[in-house]
Amino acid sequence: MSDSQQTEYDPGPDSSALEPAQDTELARGLRDEIDSHDRDLSGFHLLHDGLSAFVARAALVREASISLDLKYYIYSDDTSGRILTGLLLQAADRGVRVRLLVDDLGTRVANPRILALESHPRIQIRVFNPVEGRSGLRRGLEQLLNFGRINHRMHNKLLVCDGNVAITGGRNIADGYFSKAETEFLDVDIITVGAVVGDASKTFDDYWNSEVAIPVTELAFTNDQTCSLEELREQVGEYLAGARQSEFTRALEKSDLAEKLKTGAIEFHWGKGTLFADPPRKAIDRASVPVSEYPGARLEKILRQCERKVRITNAYLIPGVPGVDLFSALQNANVQVDILTNALATNDVAVVHGAYSRYRKPLLRSGVNLWELRPMAEQKQRLHWFKGKSRASLHAKTFVLDDDRAFVGSINLDSRSIIQNTEIGVLIENPQINRQLDELFDTWTGPDAAWQLSLNKRENIRWTAAGEDGEQVVEKRDPETRWWQRLLARLLSRLPIESQI
Template identity: 65%
Template sequence: MTSSENTGALPPAMNTRLAHGIEMESNGHSSGESGFYLMHEGLSAFVARAVLIEEAAISLDLQYYIYSDDTSGRLLTAKLLEAADRGVRVRLLVDDLGTRLTNPWVTALDSHPNMEIRVFNPVEGRSGLRRGLEQALNFGRINHRMHNKLLVADGLAMITGGRNVADGYFTNAEVEFLDVDVIAIGAIIADASITFDDYWNHSVSLPVSKLISLREETHSLEELRTRLREHLVKEEKSEFRDALRESTLVKELAAGKVPFQWGTATLYADPPAKATDHESVPLSDYPGYQLGQIVKDSQERLQITNAYLIPGRRGTELFAELEERGVQVDILTNGLGTNDTAVAHGAYSRYRKPLLRAGVRLWELRPTAEREHRMHWFSDKSRATLHAKMMVIDSERSFVGSINLDSRSFILNTEIGVLIENAAVNRQLHRLFETWVAPDAAWRLQLDDRGRISWHATDDDNRAIVKHRDPDSNFWQRMLSRMLSRLPIESQI
């Protein structure tokens, strides 16, 4: 489907297995409510995406910052192709910097009459020197990226949260991400479809056929099918295929037996114009600003899990004000040993002491996978890093999305997330937070009498461990972090 015409969301599917199952799930709930099912295990999150793609009968809309050509990406691509073959309209929107397109196979996929791939805010040159020059000359535009993660199936169900499409987000990788997604049904789906259409039809969402020269090497759809079949055979015994075979999610959805939690909800999404003409977008339209207003109203507790914590002066003051009002603020983020961006850790490190002095309880994730008894989705050799972006607000409200607590998410990138008003979801995320900050999973930061930071945890035998410099790091990492912390580039991180 190589058309460049604007298209809109199709009407929700009716008289399908997924439609009947969701109708049963919705019985007894008002039309203004939405149902939510949390997923923090990577394989479950992969299976949920695969199942919604398999069950779709009318339409599939996918929006991702990263969509990788690895095991999980190829498995999901195979299912998207199968969906298109049975008549489902598939629209895939990816970010150009997060997802590097491989010409021969992308053009084959895009040539399917029921599929179209578009690229958000693309760099003109596809590779090499031309691409580098484009990035340098148009940095102001290119620096704004689409960080959203969204899948909408048949106008009936959606998945959003922190995960991109790549092995590390689902497992089967040396570095595995702790993350959270949510399946949603009900009233919020209409808002998700509107949001997707806004991005899909924006002037900087360009069809891939306009970006890749057809004079270059191309493959046919049949060659692509052969490639994907060979991949499926190769991965027959992979943990992804095993998880799909063993999953009961299809039957549970069809029978209306998924334990959805119901309540009112708000979808927060940046307008796509934020990436192209951010000065025309009122600050009040930014999800980061809107979340800040919600956080200000906290009364009892605020638990934050976020991969990149660079609160700035205003954020630090906000947390201090909450503490002064008696709101306990707890934050889990990455430490030097788990942060994949040295410059981000350098900027974050400047705020550790001010936060601790304000009364904020602060933890940093430990990188080892020694807590397999606690988190069984980690393999023996994997290294953990935090990627989740979630909040537990008092006892009723929660947030799950793609928004990091840094200037890049607030000001530069486009983001998405959902505020859920449901006590059970709040409790689930609270329990997950408590698991992730346990002494065998995270370092608790404290200030001693001389104002120095110390890190506290326990070993395999539950014996106390105390460190007086960034754990799980070497001299060169610490020196680089200190050097980067002095750079005046916080607004770009």
């Protein structure tokens, strides 16, 4: 099936965000806070701890009274995903309208529970830019034949509750993003109220009603993949009961975040917020979207306006020649650029590290301060019920801009994020959020958490950090890796595929 022969789907009737809730506990709790500020401002509350990020999402789903709109690149069928799915079903049973949009590549929608969930009169599920095949050889063949179309993915992460509160940032729905997995992703989200929430709802509607958001019922499932709604309710009840001793449920039960939201006790920092979001049409007709509308291009314009410092935390850094030139220009203008990214030992995509490694020396020569995350970063800060060790990997995408602005979103500094995928993020004009992200950067780049890179007199890279005894340790090659990992990264760095990663 070629691009021109692909199956025509019926996107179903359009729908729009419901009016924001007014007479609910959550709305009343936020009203005084919101009414005390100008209508064009937004309030922001930073979430950098994984468990708190899970609790925030679960608490909003439990407190929703009118509507829940969610769109995610990855929505996994693991502990955190199943708990949230169970809470979504319970929300729908009490009358909340639920709309869930997931990406077809990031989220494998081949589970009979999905169809059962979609049969609920208050739940709708759509899949972004899908192929017809759900599994096996057919799916792989269609992906190959339709590569030009499916190469563009919805990388967004957004939850909007009752039209009053939104969460966006870098986290997908999966255990690793919430601190319970073999690999723990260090990430950042933002809870927001006020003006930006309306913009987030409009963006969600744009995606939901686009021609590439297909109802899950339009996709091909085999006949034996069945599960009734009543069976699903029973499974959800059993699962939620069995999950009461899970780290996530225990954290949710101990959390007072929902109560603080309802009583107006959450500390929001207020300022102007600007939502950056790719139009969904970029995924199917990129030429029709002016480059100036890309969030990456808008962010570059903001970077060029900085006067003192730029501190970037980014999981996948492939700046290319334009990015190196941008950072060099900032350095020449006396704007210090600091960047934290993944090391070879913490990067979960070897080909990305291979491409990034070509730019380390040019960045260092330009004066950029460059750090790479260590595998055991932030282990001492893990909450007490998460026992055992996990490998840290950076997934955050944040920017500290001078002393008064910040950006939190889903945008990686690579061609895939900037050109191929659709992304989302929010520019925050607030010195407190700026300072919190600045302090987090200092924590994540401390000598016990990251390797700082430098060039010696022969322009060879050296990695410096603290050893277990606190003494300085200097490495001459990618730290905490094996020879075959370094060889693979070196070989992958030579592939001419930078525009696709």
